[in-house]
Amino acid sequence: MRRAEVGHRLEVLRLRRALLALLPGAGRGVLGALVGAHLLGSLAPGGIAVATGWLLTSALDTAGAGGIVAPLALVAVLVLLGQCVEIAREPLDLLAVRRIDGRLRSELRRRVTGPRGIAHLDEVGYADDVARVSEAGGWRTRTPGTGAVGQLTLAGRLLGATLSAFVLAWYAPVLAVGLLGVTLLMRAGIRRQWVRLGGIWDSRSGDRRRMKYWADTLSGPRDAKEIRLFGLGVWMTERHTDHGRAWLTEIWAERRGILRRQWWTFLLALGAGLAALSLPGAALAAGEIGAGELITMVLAAWGVFTAGAMGHEAFDIEYAVGALRAFERLAAHPSAAEGGSGGTLPAPTAPTHICFKGTGFRYPGSDRVVLDGLDLDIRPGEVLGIVGRNGAGKTTMLKLLTGLQSPTAGSITLDGVDLADFDVDSWRRRVSPVFQDFLHYPLTARENIALGAPEVDADDAAILSAADAAGARELIERLPDGLDTLLTREHTGGVDLSGGQWQRIAIARALFAVAHGRHLLVLDEPTAHLDVRAETEFYDRVVAAVSGVRGSTVVLISHRLSTVRRADRIVLLEGGRTTEAGSHSELMDLGGDYADLYQLQASRFVADETEWTVV
Numbered sequence: 001m002r003r004a005e006v007g008h009r010l011e012v013l014r015l016r017r018a019l020l021a022l023l024p025g026a027g028r029g030v031l032g033a034l035v036g037a038h039l040l041g042s043l044a045p046g047g048i049a050v051a052t053g054w055l056l057t058s059a060l061d062t063a064g065a066g067g068i069v070a071p072l073a074l075v076a077v078l079v080l081l082g083q084c085v086e087i088a089r090e091p092l093d094l095l096a097v098r099r100i101d102g103r104l105r106s107e108l109r110r111r112v113t114g115p116r117g118i119a120h121l122d123e124v125g126y127a128d129d130v131a132r133v134s135e136a137g138g139w140r141t142r143t144p145g146t147g148a149v150g151q152l153t154l155a156g157r158l159l160g161a162t163l164s165a166f167v168l169a170w171y172a173p174v175l176a177v178g179l180l181g182v183t184l185l186m187r188a189g190i191r192r193q194w195v196r197l198g199g200i201w202d203s204r205s206g207d208r209r210r211m212k213y214w215a216d217t218l219s220g221p222r223d224a225k226e227i228r229l230f231g232l233g234v235w236m237t238e239r240h241t242d243h244g245r246a247w248l249t250e251i252w253a254e255r256r257g258i259l260r261r262q263w264w265t266f267l268l269a270l271g272a273g274l275a276a277l278s279l280p281g282a283a284l285a286a287g288e289i290g291a292g293e294l295i296t297m298v299l300a301a302w303g304v305f306t307a308g309a310m311g312h313e314a315f316d317i318e319y320a321v322g323a324l325r326a327f328e329r330l331a332a333h334p335s336a337a338e339g340g341s342g343g344t345l346p347a348p349t350a351p352t353h354i355c356f357k358g359t360g361f362r363y364p365g366s367d368r369v370v371l372d373g374l375d376l377d378i379r380p381g382e383v384l385g386i387v388g389r390n391g392a393g394k395t396t397m398l399k400l401l402t403g404l405q406s407p408t409a410g411s412i413t414l415d416g417v418d419l420a421d422f423d424v425d426s427w428r429r430r431v432s433p434v435f436q437d438f439l440h441y442p443l444t445a446r447e448n449i450a451l452g453a454p455e456v457d458a459d460d461a462a463i464l465s466a467a468d469a470a471g472a473r474e475l476i477e478r479l480p481d482g483l484d485t486l487l488t489r490e491h492t493g494g495v496d497l498s499g500g501q502w503q504r505i506a507i508a509r510a511l512f513a514v515a516h517g518r519h520l521l522v523l524d525e526p527t528a529h530l531d532v533r534a535e536t537e538f539y540d541r542v543v544a545a546v547s548g549v550r551g552s553t554v555v556l557i558s559h560r561l562s563t564v565r566r567a568d569r570i571v572l573l574e575g576g577r578t579t580e581a582g583s584h585s586e587l588m589d590l591g592g593d594y595a596d597l598y599q600l601q602a603s604r605f606v607a608d609e610t611e612w613t614v615v
């Protein structure tokens with residue numbers, strides 16, 4: 001055996017031990033009952049063989065019925081016990097699987113959300129592993145939990161086969177050892193082929209994820225408009241089928257190969273079956289054993305076969321080993337170390353001086369430098385507008401500012417102290433964001449706003465005040481159940497909002513957060529969906545109120561220069577650094593790129609107005 005193969009086998013053994021170590025997650029009571037059920041189940045085949053042989057011997061030996069009462073009762077008890085164990089095992093298995101998987105998934109969620117930043121979520125391999133650990137594969141749900149319980153089933157089967165072999169060995173030791181050996185050989189051979197199949201399954205996690213994406217997109221209401229109008233249904237169905245075929249073709253080919261290669265197991269099984277029948281038969285013919293012993297031997301041989309045969313647990317274990325391997329990769333991912341290794345300083349409770357010093361950043365796995373030696377001061381209580389072309393790095397800068405990503409060069413400081421030294425959670429409780437892709441929670445209007453500060457016990461007055469400032473109050477009052485209206489059509493009685501209405505709710509959420517101690521309001525294209533009147537009112541209602549009245553700092557990104565022109569300072573981001581900075585009038589006087597952009601936007605309105613006048 002080659003070294004690599006030995007290494008691989010040892011690795012699989014280690015993972016199988018790790019699967020066993022998951023079993024206590026089922027809880028002491030369930031695990032105890034499960035072990036008891038498997039133990040009793042493994043006694044059944046050998047026990048029934050002995051009891052049936054005894055029954056037949058007694059029936060042939062005794063003239064009256066009295067002699068068969070005890071063996072008959074034993075057979076009945078054993079059969080009944082076997083049935084009860086079978087009936088009890090199914091729900092116990094399920095309960096244990098659910099508990100083990102539940103724990104593992106909680107641990108998975110903890111690991112995915114634990115790291116300081118979100119860089120790990122951008123890695124394709126990481127996403128594949130998360131999908132692999134969380135997925136339920138095949139026609140039967142296969143998870144680490146089913147693998148762990150499968151180990152118990154396997155142990156029960158092997159014990160049952162060994163006990164049956166002991167019964168057989170009492171009469172024919174060579175036959176018993178031979179049958180057990182052949183059964184285990186067949187099992188190992190078949191398992192080896194399924195291991196290969198499991199390897200293919202593991203390597204195709206990405207294809208399955210893409211397949212799921214197309215299936216969800218096709219069937220969900222979110223994307224239905226575009227799919228219908230562009231006529232993408234057939235195209236997407238084909239993509240779904242292509243991704244499915246990409247990995248299933250390989251799986252099917254391997255399965256066909258497995259079936260073709262089964263001839264040797266059929267031959268072995270045939271030989272073993274013939275030996276199991278003919279040797280006891282010959283012994284009976286020679287007068288060495290009686291009919292009772294013959295039945296015991298044949299049933300015990302049958303017990304060796306059935307208990308040693310491949311059940312679904314072998315596949316459960318193979319698939320679970322793959323999932324566990326993915327879980328271990330996630331646990332060993334560098335981001336896992338970030339969880340507890342961040343700074344511990346509590347974040348400042350008052351608006352603070354934020355400073356980007358030669359800050360550089362590139363996304364993991366990308367060569368493109370997004371921020372390149374960015375130097376920028378954000379003064380406490382000021383409104384800073386950030387403008388720049390698409391892809392200039394504005395949103396990325398916000399991700400760094402909020403600790404979602406860490407600089408790959410230079411630093412960011414809060415009152416002179418590196419942001420990395422602060423406890424990231426305490427810093428995030430000082431930041432209130434409205435990102436371009438803010439979340440639409442399928443919850444009530446009240447919850448959608450109150451989630452801006454989940455740690456507080458929200459009262460309606462504070463929620464309505466935030467809604468008022470965001471221009472969302474009227475909209476809430478028109479909802480069928482006011483604040484209690486569910487903002488999703490996926491549940492009965494729920495309503496959906498327009499893009500602009502959702503944006504008002506998101507702004508209300510951010511304002512609610514500011515009212516509860518967040519002193520840095522971060523707004524990324526907050527007026528993109530607002531109508532003209534709402535956009536015009538936005539600065540006074542939201543930005544000036546937060547900065548002027550509360551003294552908080554506001555960072556405002558917008559392509560609509562009319563939204564940012566009143567900011568205390570505006571910076572133009574270009575090529576990963578600031579190229580211009582100043583107030584609107586200073587930048588206009590400078591006559592640089594900002595002034596060009598502003599005039600370009602303004603001239604469109606003037607041109608439109610002229611057109612209207614002429615018409």
Ligand SMILES: Nc1ncnc2c1ncn2[C@@H]1O[C@H](COP(=O)(O)OP(=O)(O)OP(=O)(O)O)[C@@H](O)[C@H]1O
Pocket residue numbers: 122363366370388389390391392393394395396397
């Ligand atoms: N998760 C990511 N992984 C890799 N590259 C990314 C990621 N997110 C953004 N980028 C790249 O980083 C660059 C800056 O993106 P960013 O979203 O910060 O730009 P932006 O200035 O906010 O653009 P816009 O005005 O269009 O919103 C872009 O080239 C983009 O392709």
